[in-house]
Amino acid sequence: MDSDRTRSGAEASAPGTGEIIGVSDLVLVTGSTGFLGARVVTSLLNRGFRNIRCFTRRSSGLDGFDVMVGGQHAAGVDVIRGNLLSRDDCIKATKDVAVIYHLAAGTGEKSFPDAFMNSVLTTRNLLDAALGHGVLRRFVNVSSFAVYTNRNKPHRGLLDESCPIEAHPERRGEAYCYAKVKQDELVVGYGTKHGIPYVLVRPGSVYGPGQRGITGRVGSGAFGIFLHLGGTNVIPFTYVDNCAEAIVLAGIRKGVDREVLNVVDDDLPTSRQFLRLYKRHVRPFRSIPVPRLVSYLLCAAWEKYSTWSEGQLPPVFNRRTWHAYWKGSRYTNTKLKALLGWTPDVTTAEGLRRYFESCRIRERDVS
Amino acid sequence: MSLSVAIVGCGKIADAHAGQIRRIKECDLVGACDREELMARQFAERFEAPRYFHNLDQLLEEARPEIVHITTPPQSHFTIARQCLEHGCHVYVEKPFTVNAHEAEVLVELAERRGLRLTVGHDAQFSHAARRMRSLIRQGYLGDTVVHMESYYGYDLGDPMYARAFLGEKGHWVRMLPGGLLQNVISHGIARIAELLSGENLRVMAHGFVSPFLQRLCGEEVLDELRVIIVDERGSTAYFTFSSQMRPVLHQFRVYGSRNGLVLDEQQQTVVKLRGRALKSYLERFVPPIILARQYVGNTVRNARLFLRNDFHMEAGKKELMAAFYRSIVDDTPPPIPSSEILRAARLMDSIFEQVRIPSP
Numbered sequence: 001m002d003s004d005r006t007r008s009g010a011e012a013s014a015p016g017t018g019e020i021i022g023v024s025d026l027v028l029v030t031g032s033t034g035f036l037g038a039r040v041v042t043s044l045l046n047r048g049f050r051n052i053r054c055f056t057r058r059s060s061g062l063d064g065f066d067v068m069v070g071g072q073h074a075a076g077v078d079v080i081r082g083n084l085l086s087r088d089d090c091i092k093a094t095k096d097v098a099v100i101y102h103l104a105a106g107t108g109e110k111s112f113p114d115a116f117m118n119s120v121l122t123t124r125n126l127l128d129a130a131l132g133h134g135v136l137r138r139f140v141n142v143s144s145f146a147v148y149t150n151r152n153k154p155h156r157g158l159l160d161e162s163c164p165i166e167a168h169p170e171r172r173g174e175a176y177c178y179a180k181v182k183q184d185e186l187v188v189g190y191g192t193k194h195g196i197p198y199v200l201v202r203p204g205s206v207y208g209p210g211q212r213g214i215t216g217r218v219g220s221g222a223f224g225i226f227l228h229l230g231g232t233n234v235i236p237f238t239y240v241d242n243c244a245e246a247i248v249l250a251g252i253r254k255g256v257d258r259e260v261l262n263v264v265d266d267d268l269p270t271s272r273q274f275l276r277l278y279k280r281h282v283r284p285f286r287s288i289p290v291p292r293l294v295s296y297l298l299c300a301a302w303e304k305y306s307t308w309s310e311g312q313l314p315p316v317f318n319r320r321t322w323h324a325y326w327k328g329s330r331y332t333n334t335k336l337k338a339l340l341g342w343t344p345d346v347t348t349a350e351g352l353r354r355y356f357e358s359c360r361i362r363e364r365d366v367s
Numbered sequence: 368m369s370l371s372v373a374i375v376g377c378g379k380i381a382d383a384h385a386g387q388i389r390r391i392k393e394c395d396l397v398g399a400c401d402r403e404e405l406m407a408r409q410f411a412e413r414f415e416a417p418r419y420f421h422n423l424d425q426l427l428e429e430a431r432p433e434i435v436h437i438t439t440p441p442q443s444h445f446t447i448a449r450q451c452l453e454h455g456c457h458v459y460v461e462k463p464f465t466v467n468a469h470e471a472e473v474l475v476e477l478a479e480r481r482g483l484r485l486t487v488g489h490d491a492q493f494s495h496a497a498r499r500m501r502s503l504i505r506q507g508y509l510g511d512t513v514v515h516m517e518s519y520y521g522y523d524l525g526d527p528m529y530a531r532a533f534l535g536e537k538g539h540w541v542r543m544l545p546g547g548l549l550q551n552v553i554s555h556g557i558a559r560i561a562e563l564l565s566g567e568n569l570r571v572m573a574h575g576f577v578s579p580f581l582q583r584l585c586g587e588e589v590l591d592e593l594r595v596i597i598v599d600e601r602g603s604t605a606y607f608t609f610s611s612q613m614r615p616v617l618h619q620f621r622v623y624g625s626r627n628g629l630v631l632d633e634q635q636q637t638v639v640k641l642r643g644r645a646l647k648s649y650l651e652r653f654v655p656p657i658i659l660a661r662q663y664v665g666n667t668v669r670n671a672r673l674f675l676r677n678d679f680h681m682e683a684g685k686k687e688l689m690a691a692f693y694r695s696i697v698d699d700t701p702p703p704i705p706s707s708e709i710l711r712a713a714r715l716m717d718s719i720f721e722q723v724r725i726p727s728p
Binding site: 057058083111112113114116117120121124170178182308309310311312 | 377379406538
């Protein structure tokens with residue numbers, strides 16, 4: 001692998017507009033037919049990019065993607081199908097690519113090995129392939145707030161890019177968190193060892209039309225009735241279009257290599273406000289508010305029992321989870337705005353309105 | 368005595384093995400191996416295995432395990448198991464044991480020749496309920512002979528998104544098996560029948576087809592419905608039903624003897640006795656429901672006690688099978704699953720796949 005070639009590629013072709021690539025440069029979007037990926041492609045098209053390679057699984061449907069971006073026949077969009085676990089597919093996908101937006105990930109998997117395989121091995125294959133071609137100017141790794149720990153911060157302490165990463169993600173009992181921490185580590189390692197220019201983008205809770213369910217930061221319906229665990233915590237929402245725009249900017253703006261950028265919108269609602277609005281605009285349902293101390297004690301008790309019983313109950317609720325999701329933090333997008341010049345185009349009020357409307361339509365269709 | 372154990376193949380099922388291995392006091396996990404080194408490393412990190420490898424030779428030479436658990440895709444079971452046996456290791460192979468009966472025969476013969484223990488991960492046969500049923504059968508509850516068995520094995524493909532992702536990749540190892548999806552999932556249901564059948568000459572009639580649900584998703588490429596009739600040398604018969612569409616998703620086994628019957632529900636962990644003799648007149652319409660209700664209450668109480676005693680893990684059968692396998696090594700006693708049963712299950716599956724049309728990927 002030749003890391004110098006990668007660096008010289010970056011230096012050779014900055015177009016001098018505050019951006020590292022021009023609209024005719026080839027960009028690759030993995031996970032491009034997903035909830036967020038399709039919006040990233042749309043955002044790139046809106047910015048005039050006309051050489052977009054969209055990588056998607058062979059098994060992925062393209063219906064939603066077609067509606068969103070005008071389909072694989074849209075001008076400047078080339079959809080290629082494959083499997084990121086295949087090195088050959090990655091080599092083909094990354095050929096001549098200047099910027100990679102890596103959104104494909106193992107989401108929603110309960111199995112640690114599956115999540116790891118679909119997040120870390122895929123990323124390793126992409127990075128190796130890009131190194132081989134030697135023309136990559138930036139690798140945008142889309143990570144998550146799930147990697148942070150706020151255990152040593154006070155209630156409502158500020159969670160920003162300087163917040164520590166979960167040191168033992170395997171103890172969180174959450175495969176996604178584990179895989180994302182390891183994926184970030186891998187990317188940083190490639191940056192250090194091979195000089196891959198990267199940016200880590202960490203969105204908060206991405207929401208918008210097409211998303212299903214209520215984020216676990218608000219509560220859980222796992223026990224048949226909705227337990228409202230978020231209380232007065234601020235939920236780190238980012239509307240899907242705003243988030244996509246931030247991701248796109250992270251791939252093209254100069255001077256942000258090796259940066260970590262958290263993505264949250266302005267005027268964030270509290271969990272209680274969100275739940276009230278959801279019930280009013282989508283459907284009413286019963287929920288039980290769980291005070292913070294009670295939720296902490298329940299999580300601690302569950303964790304203790306899980307350990308004592310050698311996993312008779314899996315450690316899905318534990319103190320690390322509680323800190324990450326229900327303790328309550330404050331969030332900022334100051335760095336994102338300062339480095340990328342990003343502003344959320346869609347206000348939170350408007351974003352929630354669109355989200356609730358889509359939820360309402362789905363509820364109506366289901367019933 | 369502490370046995371040294373290693374795992375080859377660090378995917379999803381390896382987690383289930385390691386979770387139970389560490390609950391068994393008499394063994395130590397000494398290493399993990401996966402041809403993808405990152406997978407081996409993540410496994411070793413999470414389960415505190417002292418060493419990890421991406422080369423089987425290295426694992427066998429350097430970690431020197433006495434027992435190897437093979438949790439790779441089935442296509443590689445034979446090669447890896449043979450290498451481990453030739454190296455002098457006892458071997459626990461995850462189901463399906465091999466891709467065909469010939470490979471199974473070679474492994475069984477090799478293990479016997481080398482004086483090593485070999486087992487297959489038919490762990491559902493060692494759950495609490497399955498052991499209770501076996502105990503009743505051994506006590507003669509069914510009578511002199513097994514007349515008929517019915518084994519139901521349901522499989523929930525989940526929502527269409529999941530099924531599409533799982534089945535959409537033509538190169539997925541499940542699609543590459545000679546028996547396709549069926550081969551990867553019917554072992555538990557077939558093994559129950561194999562345990563109670565006699566002899567080697569079995570008559571098998573199988574019919575497989577694609578459910579309308581999968582037809583919509585991926586055409587005629589993956590069989591997900593199977594019906595089988597089996598007759599053994601003594602005339603005992605069995606029906607096997609595999610379905611991805613039948614609701615509820617059953618993991619149920621019914622066995623009828625010359626005197627009584629038994630119903631095992633693997634998911635509910637219940638065993639219900641079916642009385643062979645009917646009561647007189649109207650009593651038959653009022654008393655048996657009460658007897659059945661009493662039995663279900665008894666099952667509930669038993670399950671609750673097991674849970675409170677911290678012995679009701681989802682993978683309790685796996686732990687029991689592992690512990691029994693390890694004991695057979697230490698005590699030099701027969702393995703928990705006789706080799707004849709392993710071979711019978713493998714031959715049954717061969718016969719089934721010969722009769723149903725498994726589309727090539």
